[in-house]
Amino acid sequence: MTTATDNTSLGSLREEQTLLRSRLARLRRRLQLQMALEFALDAAAVLVATAAVLVFLDWWFRLGLPARLLLLAATLLGVIPLACVRALRAWRAARLDDLSLAVTLDRFRPGTGGRVADVLQLPDQLGESAESVSPAMIRLAVRQATEALAASDWAALWNRGRTVKRSAALIAALLVPTLFAVLAPQAARLSVARWLQGSSERWPQRTYLTVVGLGDRNRLLAPRDEPFALEVRSDLASAEPRKGSWVVRGRGEPLTLRSLPKAPEVPKAVRVRERTAKGAVRDAIMVATSPAVFRYELPPSSTSTTFDLTGGDDWLGPVKVDRVDRPSLAATKLRVKEPGSPGNDFRLVDASAQHPVFLPDTEVELTLVGSEPIADARLTVHPGQPPKLTQVDARTFAAHWTLREAITLEVQLTSQATGLTSKPAFFSIGLLKDREPRVALRALGVGAHVTPVATIPLSLNATDDLGLSLVRLQLERTTSAGDKAEPRTTKKTVPLPLATDGGRAVLDHQARHDVELQADSPPLGTILRFVAEAEDKCARGVQVGRSAALQFQVVPSDELFYEILIRQRAERAKFVTLYEAAEKRATSLSRSPTPDDYATAMRGLNAGSRQLDLIAGRIADTLQEMKLNQVGSPKSHRLLQEGVIDPIRALNAGAVNELRGVLQSLTGTAPKAGANAESASRLHGEVVTGMKTILDQMSQWESFVDVVNQVAEVIKMQQNVLQAAEKARESRTQEVFDEKP
Incomplete structure (x- = not known):
């Protein structure tokens, strides 16, 4: 194996490290952009979804401001912490150092992490002693790692489809509110105003209720302890335009609308719920009095109440009804x-x-x-x-x-x-129409004919609205002087005293005045005419009130006596009829009478009793007229009083009354001790006997009158004979003295 360490210096290794770090930095920035994109997408999606849900809930449930504030606060309390946690995680993931980023790359391309570590860490060991490290080996490892990393295409590891999808999703999430604002600008504006500005503007409705008389106040005034007629309208009669919007009054506070419904919908029913001060609740349905007017009569109450209204898609309340006293x-x-x-x-x-x-x-x-x-x-x-x-x-x-x-x-x-x-x-x-005084004049106890020596009792009654000042009698006599001469009339005024009480006005005055003709006896045939007059205290001038005229004619005593006797005989004929009816009842009571017979007898007795009272009264009136006209002697007056009038009244008050009680008992209407058929027959016999006695007295009275009249006629004839003899004697004496020598 051949090593080439001579040509590789520490500076070139540092350059390799710098190039690798630069490459890792570019990868880190790209990763940070991706994390930011995904966080923005998540935030936008959550916000759009939350906003959509809130707007839908608000539109569906027509939430009030307190409910919206509570719901918004609860939503923010749930969304903001979650977004913060996700943002923190993304921020921490985007802040990886070079070795951590190399470890992440090693997950997708094995060996990449070790090579990055060799390039970044092995050159740092060259500064150590030769005994502990091999510089040649370090340079070789770094060169091989650098060549391997240079041949590796990290861009191929990047998920570009994910980035494109997330970017498209973010754009779509941002387009949702934009499209909402473009397609439904009024709804978008109203949503922003209600959720972000706390506006009380309502969602568009088909029905808007208004309370007549409420206006912009939050209460209605109603008379205490009286029924109160509540009237609700749904035709927006109280809507007023204002600066591009409409203000609906009659809801307690002005309701602002951007536009009015083209045809307000009249609800099928309007419900009212009333709450009293004690918590009692009354639900009722208002009565539709016209197509858009509803009425309901709140019952009488002495305390204030509140009520809510619901109708169609509108609601209103609570509205307070203050009970106050009416002025008086x-x-x-x-x-x-x-x-x-x-x-x-x-x-x-x-x-x-x-x-x-x-x-x-x-x-x-x-x-x-x-x-x-x-x-x-x-x-x-x-x-x-x-x-x-x-x-x-x-x-x-x-x-x-x-x-x-x-x-x-x-x-x-x-x-x-x-x-x-x-x-x-x-x-x-x-x-008050101050009428003239009202005067009434009556004659007491005399008729239309009077004697020259009569006393005429007059009764006067005068009334006035404000007060009487004078009362008088106007007496007028009209005497005929002969067949060819004109009648002679004389007048006389008789003032009557008017008593005053402490200067108070006399509104009603009654007086009695007797006109005595004997002091100035009028000739026979004289017409007497009496009129009562009264003057008042009218501020506009004295007014005189006059009574109806009373007219009398002076007649001879025997003529008046004959008239009175005719009336008395008429009463005697009525008495005879009663007597005959009583005799017939005696026959029915003497047998074995039944209760019906007693009832019939009692009816006849009652009718006869009333007739007896009337007969006694009318005969007493004739007696009074005789006394006032000085017709008849005191003896004849006493005979009529004691022989006829008093017995009739005594019989009616005594035996007739007692018989009435017995008959009532026998008919079963009023039980009485000792009432039997025998007592009824006995009492009825006493009544018949008494009536027979009175009838005899009447006959005696008429006989007495006839005798008196005959004596008076004889005396009159004697007087006429004496007058004729006296005239003849005077005539002969006159003839003797008138003869010429």
């Missing part, structure tokens, strides 16, 4: 100044007056006081123009007007804090 009318003050009022000053009307009424042209001042600060007060008149309201302070409004007609005001207050309106309060003011 705390006080109402009414001051008026009526025409002709004392001192021409306003007076305060009592608040307890339910329906106040005032005269026309009354100045009215109405003050309304709210229970809380009021933003606006509204008066409504149906129909007509309401008076103008002016604000006095935060809670008080006032109105001033002149009353021309009756008015009903509808008052509504609007709260300054909540904007709620009060329940309508109605306030009515009537128009």
